[in-house]
Amino acid sequence: MTESTARKSRTPHDSRKGHVLSLPMTDSHVDRDPHSYERWMVGKLMRMAGSPPVRFRLWNGAEVTPEGQEARFTLHLKDPKALYALVANPNLAFGDLYSAGRLAVEGDLPDLMETLYRAIHEARQRWPRWLDALWKNHNPRATGIDEAKENIHHHYDLGNDFYRLWLDQAAMQYTCAYYEQPDLTLEQAQLAKLEHVCRKLRLRPGMAVVEAGCGWGGLARYMARHHGVTVHAYNISREQVRYAREEARRQGLSDRVEYIEDDYRNISGQYDAFVSVGMLEHVGKDNYPALAELIQRTLRPDGLALLHSIGRNRPMLMNAWIEKRIFPGAYPPSIAEFMEICEHGGFSVLDVENLRLHYAQTLSHWLQRFDAHQEAVTAMYDEHFTRAWRLYLAGSIAAFRAGSLQLFQVVFSHGSNNQLPRSRRDLYASPAAPEDV
Amino acid sequence: MTESTARKSRTPHDSRKGHVLSLPMTDSHVDRDPHSYERWMVGKLMRMAGSPPVRFRLWNGAEVTPEGQEARFTLHLKDPKALYALVANPNLAFGDLYSAGRLAVEGDLPDLMETLYRAIHEARQRWPRWLDALWKNHNPRATGIDEAKENIHHHYDLGNDFYRLWLDQAAMQYTCAYYEQPDLTLEQAQLAKLEHVCRKLRLRPGMAVVEAGCGWGGLARYMARHHGVTVHAYNISREQVRYAREEARRQGLSDRVEYIEDDYRNISGQYDAFVSVGMLEHVGKDNYPALAELIQRTLRPDGLALLHSIGRNRPMLMNAWIEKRIFPGAYPPSIAEFMEICEHGGFSVLDVENLRLHYAQTLSHWLQRFDAHQEAVTAMYDEHFTRAWRLYLAGSIAAFRAGSLQLFQVVFSHGSNNQLPRSRRDLYASPAAPEDV
Numbered sequence: 001m002t003e004s005t006a007r008k009s010r011t012p013h014d015s016r017k018g019h020v021l022s023l024p025m026t027d028s029h030v031d032r033d034p035h036s037y038e039r040w041m042v043g044k045l046m047r048m049a050g051s052p053p054v055r056f057r058l059w060n061g062a063e064v065t066p067e068g069q070e071a072r073f074t075l076h077l078k079d080p081k082a083l084y085a086l087v088a089n090p091n092l093a094f095g096d097l098y099s100a101g102r103l104a105v106e107g108d109l110p111d112l113m114e115t116l117y118r119a120i121h122e123a124r125q126r127w128p129r130w131l132d133a134l135w136k137n138h139n140p141r142a143t144g145i146d147e148a149k150e151n152i153h154h155h156y157d158l159g160n161d162f163y164r165l166w167l168d169q170a171a172m173q174y175t176c177a178y179y180e181q182p183d184l185t186l187e188q189a190q191l192a193k194l195e196h197v198c199r200k201l202r203l204r205p206g207m208a209v210v211e212a213g214c215g216w217g218g219l220a221r222y223m224a225r226h227h228g229v230t231v232h233a234y235n236i237s238r239e240q241v242r243y244a245r246e247e248a249r250r251q252g253l254s255d256r257v258e259y260i261e262d263d264y265r266n267i268s269g270q271y272d273a274f275v276s277v278g279m280l281e282h283v284g285k286d287n288y289p290a291l292a293e294l295i296q297r298t299l300r301p302d303g304l305a306l307l308h309s310i311g312r313n314r315p316m317l318m319n320a321w322i323e324k325r326i327f328p329g330a331y332p333p334s335i336a337e338f339m340e341i342c343e344h345g346g347f348s349v350l351d352v353e354n355l356r357l358h359y360a361q362t363l364s365h366w367l368q369r370f371d372a373h374q375e376a377v378t379a380m381y382d383e384h385f386t387r388a389w390r391l392y393l394a395g396s397i398a399a400f401r402a403g404s405l406q407l408f409q410v411v412f413s414h415g416s417n418n419q420l421p422r423s424r425r426d427l428y429a430s431p432a433a434p435e436d437v
Numbered sequence: 438m439t440e441s442t443a444r445k446s447r448t449p450h451d452s453r454k455g456h457v458l459s460l461p462m463t464d465s466h467v468d469r470d471p472h473s474y475e476r477w478m479v480g481k482l483m484r485m486a487g488s489p490p491v492r493f494r495l496w497n498g499a500e501v502t503p504e505g506q507e508a509r510f511t512l513h514l515k516d517p518k519a520l521y522a523l524v525a526n527p528n529l530a531f532g533d534l535y536s537a538g539r540l541a542v543e544g545d546l547p548d549l550m551e552t553l554y555r556a557i558h559e560a561r562q563r564w565p566r567w568l569d570a571l572w573k574n575h576n577p578r579a580t581g582i583d584e585a586k587e588n589i590h591h592h593y594d595l596g597n598d599f600y601r602l603w604l605d606q607a608a609m610q611y612t613c614a615y616y617e618q619p620d621l622t623l624e625q626a627q628l629a630k631l632e633h634v635c636r637k638l639r640l641r642p643g644m645a646v647v648e649a650g651c652g653w654g655g656l657a658r659y660m661a662r663h664h665g666v667t668v669h670a671y672n673i674s675r676e677q678v679r680y681a682r683e684e685a686r687r688q689g690l691s692d693r694v695e696y697i698e699d700d701y702r703n704i705s706g707q708y709d710a711f712v713s714v715g716m717l718e719h720v721g722k723d724n725y726p727a728l729a730e731l732i733q734r735t736l737r738p739d740g741l742a743l744l745h746s747i748g749r750n751r752p753m754l755m756n757a758w759i760e761k762r763i764f765p766g767a768y769p770p771s772i773a774e775f776m777e778i779c780e781h782g783g784f785s786v787l788d789v790e791n792l793r794l795h796y797a798q799t800l801s802h803w804l805q806r807f808d809a810h811q812e813a814v815t816a817m818y819d820e821h822f823t824r825a826w827r828l829y830l831a832g833s834i835a836a837f838r839a840g841s842l843q844l845f846q847v848v849f850s851h852g853s854n855n856q857l858p859r860s861r862r863d864l865y866a867s868p869a870a871p872e873d874v
Contacts, residue, residue, distance in 0.1 A: 314780045335786045339773040343751045349772045352789035403852045415840040428865040
């Protein structure tokens with residue numbers, strides 16, 4: 001796939017569209033020859049990034065090629081100031097320059113990103129400490145009850161029409177699907193995910209379930225329809241709650257599913273199951289103890305809880321560009337940090353499953369559909385937005401493939417609960433995916 | 438079940454038999470009336486322990502009954518000094534007094550212990566800090582390479598004839614079995630455990646496996662015989678290695694299983710799978726980083742590793758009596774501490790399963806067989822030893838039932854490995870237990 005983007009964004013954009021532009025603007029000398037120290041900077045940058053098989057094409061067409069290997073990708077820097085921005089803060093600038101059309105990519109974008117992630121992962125172990133400090137994500141957004149509203153609004157209220165273009169048509173799931181067979185469609189795999197989650201919670205008809213962060217409400221409706229439970233589903237995204245309620249009404253489920261437009265911290269009552277799929281990423285480390293205490297309060301003594309979240313093999317701040325432009329306040333916990341939530345609540349961890357490669361496949365399906373609707377997206381927003389989202393989806397594929405991100409499903413109970421499933425055989429008694437989707 | 442033990446141990450015992458007797462000896466005034474402050478001390482002790490439904494019978498036959506509830510158990514303190522020892526350090530003294538016959542129990546021993554554990558778990562949250570400090574396990578044994586040898590010798594070299602009396606006859610497994618069906622025999626459940634572990638490692642014929650801490654070698658032989666792999670199995674218990682080698686010779690497996698009498702820290706080579714069942718409890722927190730680095734070095738890039746270990750919902754020192762008398766140096770990690778091992782190695786955690794209640798069932802089967810051979814055990818050692826081991830087995834049943842101990846099986850890979858099993862369905866394709874054992 002070849003990227004060639006010409007339009008340059010010269011004005012800052014509305015932050016709600018995901019791209020505050022804080023970069024130095026392009027200058028007018030885009031045709032001048034690069035200085036020798038600029039070529040040296042490109043070489044240095046590549047070495048710091050672990051010498052990936054990447055060629056740089058500079059603004060005047062001059063090229064800097066990788067040493068001792070064939071280039072598999074070309075990064076085209078369209079003006080000198082783009083180079084300075086990249087060197088000063090590559091994590092943030094790469095995305096901003098790409099979105100602005102000042103950095104173009106030749107080669108498959110997910111493949112490039114995976115190659116970069118793997119090279120940088122190796123290389124950063126040899127970075128001097130000051131470089132790590134310079135290039136890390138500075139001032140990530142807070143996730144207090146007011147900031148959370150703004151953070152979630154930024155991403156999830158982009159418009160249901162936008163997400164409908166490329167998410168599955170079965171349940172509007174904006175989280176990792178479950179490809180129990182490699183050739184499942186996106187729709188099948190998302191329904192399989194919902195079923196897999198329900199089975200892990202051992203739902204039985206008549207149970208009361210609470211869901212924290214319910215997206216467009218697909219899981220809540222699935223639980224009510226297919227497992228006969230009643231659900232209280234919380235979400236602070238107004239757009240999503242509106243959609244979820246309409247859909248429940250349309251499906252005749254309004255008496256069993258209640259969507260509540262409120263912060264998860266305000267959940268009250270007691271439930272047989274506590275479930276949260278794809279919200280923990282937005283909770284923020286400071287709020288983990290309160291989340292644990294909330295689950296402790298709201299889960300009945302013999303209930304099961306499931307948290308499904310992007311995670312890490314080791315603690316690490318979210319990539320600066322993703323956190324600032326796409327998901328403000330996002331922080332995926334490391335597996336030990338995840339377990340500390342359970343420890344804080346006095347819970348007993350029963351089951352952890354890592355679905356990392358399933359998320360890479362999910363994102364590939366999303367990117368395919370997104371690409372098929374690029375024109376529609378650009379008509380809704382603009383080219384800057386379309387490029388930013390392509391990069392976000394492609395970069396996420398790469399992060400899951402390279403092992404920089406993980407996807408953990410964690411099932412736990414109160415520490416004193418002995419009403420536990422004996423084995424996990426029941427999860428696999430029949431395929432989780434429906435055949436007819 | 439009623440305990441009535443008359444014989445009193447008046448001499449310190451060989452520490453290798455599991456009971457250094459450091460208690461005040463019984464005095465001769467065992468028939469005197471208790472002082473009023475001694476009765477007050479009993480009441481205070483019971484309140485500190487969360488007021489369980491336990492009656493105390495003192496040396497002269499006088500009783501202290503629980504307030505506002507029926508007693509379900511009786512603890513018979515046979516001399517005044519036993520009371521002082523119990524108040525000063527109940528965690529240690531309860532076991533020592535019971536072993537010495539100076540504290541007798543009326544009522545089911547596992548049931549009593551579970552009741553005590555649950556009551557104390559609740560109550561200790563209200564203890565003043567000084568009490569927690571006073572009653573904790575002081576000076577747990579170190580687990581350096583020299584101490585480890587002594588620690589392991591203490592427990593595992595008690596004699597193969599002893600363990601043969603009450604472990605399963607199929608594979609001499611001294612770790613948690615897997616009761617995929619509730620009515621499995623101990624033999625079936627232990628073989629099911631071995632099969633479950635092999636499936637989790639996705640063993641294929643011709644693979645090279647290394648096992649750290651192989652016990653009597655049952656898993657290594659099972660892997661070679663049923664999955665066609667070659668195994669290097671490490672153990673520092675001389676008695677166990679001798680048995681393991683003989684058994685491999687008898688079964689014609691010597692060319693595929695090599696038992697190495699050496700510390701796990703000396704493992705060398707590279708393997709397709711790294712497995713350790715029931716050793717991590719003896720590794721010690723200080724050695725976790727080195728263990729992670731060892732696995733990092735010895736596991737091939739696309740290999741899987743499995744650690745099976747007793748663990749905790751929260752960090753906590755091992756019960757003083759168990760650590761000092763039964764398992765010197767033992768420390769079961771909390772789930773987050775367990776995950777930190779994986780984080781230190783840069784591993785990706787793929788699967789965690791908690792088999793806590795399976796261990797309670799395993800221990801119940803062991804205790805039944807142990808009780809059936811009490812006379813033989815006493816003939817091998819003495820009554821003190823027999824009582825100590827009954828308490829250890831019963832107390833362990835209780836700890837797993839009360840959720841004070843967990844059993845984690847953790848599967849992980851190198852962080853960069855993408856040759857991962859898609860789902861866990863294959864683990865459940867057929868029963869893991871053989872029908873004909």
